[in-house]
Amino acid sequence: MTSQVQTIDTTVRAIMRDVLGLSVERADALTADSGLFGTLPELDSMAVAGLLTELEDRLGIIVDDDEVDGDLLETFGGLLRFVERKVAG
Amino acid sequence: MSDRYRAGNSEELIQRVGADHAIQILILEPLFEEKNRTRRLIAQMMRLLDGKAIGTALPDLPGTGESMINVDALEFADWLDAVQSVIEAVQPSVIASLRGGCLLDASVSPAPRWRFAPETGVRVVRDLERMRLTSGTDESVYGGHRLRQSFVEHIRSAPLQPNPRCRMVRLDTDVLEADLKVSGTPLWRRAEPGEDAALAKHLADDLALWSRTCAAS
Numbered sequence A: 001m002t003s004q005v006q007t008i009d010t011t012v013r014a015i016m017r018d019v020l021g022l023s024v025e026r027a028d029a030l031t032a033d034s035g036l037f038g039t040l041p042e043l044d045s046m047a048v049a050g051l052l053t054e055l056e057d058r059l060g061i062i063v064d065d066d067e068v069d070g071d072l073l074e075t076f077g078g079l080l081r082f083v084e085r086k087v088a089g
Numbered sequence B: 001m002s003d004r005y006r007a008g009n010s011e012e013l014i015q016r017v018g019a020d021h022a023i024q025i026l027i028l029e030p031l032f033e034e035k036n037r038t039r040r041l042i043a044q045m046m047r048l049l050d051g052k053a054i055g056t057a058l059p060d061l062p063g064t065g066e067s068m069i070n071v072d073a074l075e076f077a078d079w080l081d082a083v084q085s086v087i088e089a090v091q092p093s094v095i096a097s098l099r100g101g102c103l104l105d106a107s108v109s110p111a112p113r114w115r116f117a118p119e120t121g122v123r124v125v126r127d128l129e130r131m132r133l134t135s136g137t138d139e140s141v142y143g144g145h146r147l148r149q150s151f152v153e154h155i156r157s158a159p160l161q162p163n164p165r166c167r168m169v170r171l172d173t174d175v176l177e178a179d180l181k182v183s184g185t186p187l188w189r190r191a192e193p194g195e196d197a198a199l200a201k202h203l204a205d206d207l208a209l210w211s212r213t214c215a216a217s
Helices: A001-022 A024-028 A047-058 A077-088 B033-037 B041-049 B077-092 B099-104 B121-135 B149-156 B197-216
Strands: B002-008 B012-019 B022-028 B054-059 B094-098 B112-118 B164-169 B180-182
Touching: A001 A024, A001 A047, A001 A077, A077 B197, B002 B077, B002 B099, B012 B041, B012 B077, B022 B033, B022 B077, B022 B099, B022 B197, B033 B041, B041 B054, B041 B197, B054 B077, B054 B180, B077 B149, B094 B099, B094 B197, B099 B121, B099 B149, B121 B149, B149 B197, B164 B197, B180 B197
Parallel strands: B022 B054, B022 B094, B094 B112, B112 B164, B164 B180
Antiparallel strands: B002 B012, B012 B054
């Protein structure tokens, strides 16, 4: 992993802990295939709003409303790839 | 103890801890859902400050907390007016605001300000709209709050008023500048926030120091 990809991975896991209240162990155990929306009971619609806003704050990105769809939060790997693309501009 | 103040046509509650202390801090809470999520944090701060001989006043704005008014009967200007009334009732030494509450400290009061993790109006509204987007509720309901469109638009354009005596505190995960960065959990993001006693202590310590520094100058 490059250092930027590593930083994004670490930051997104920290946000999963802070916003959803996941334990360190559970956040660390997320893999690219881990399901998010519809799989993690902690992730309801209010939490989605908080998750997106924290991503923006901590990574200096802007997520447009039309980018928020089912695919974005389907898997942890999908979320990471989306954020990586955003950070790369 | 609790006190009351008059806001427009209603009387609203002010929760006070340590009302006899010489230094009094007015606390403006985060807005909407974040207010509920930070109530414990603020209560812990109020007790810690009382232990340092500093009093705190925590008002309900019309349409929030114990208020008998419906928030959809209000405009954002009613909240700004209510804050002005509380300031006149409490005569605070310092006005401390958190998150979206920082949009409400725009009064002409000369009291120094202390702001924690302030939110801009644009971002408060973006959060509200995202809750509406993802929960699929009707147009005027934002995360369970029915609001007038004019109210929402006023928040969106509400500035964080520059103030020459303002101390800015943020979490250390925030990329923006601050006078102090503290480590802690963004409890306002969580459905079941729990508590962060260390964060409450950091904030109470800094608020006490700032209040005493301002009182001495």
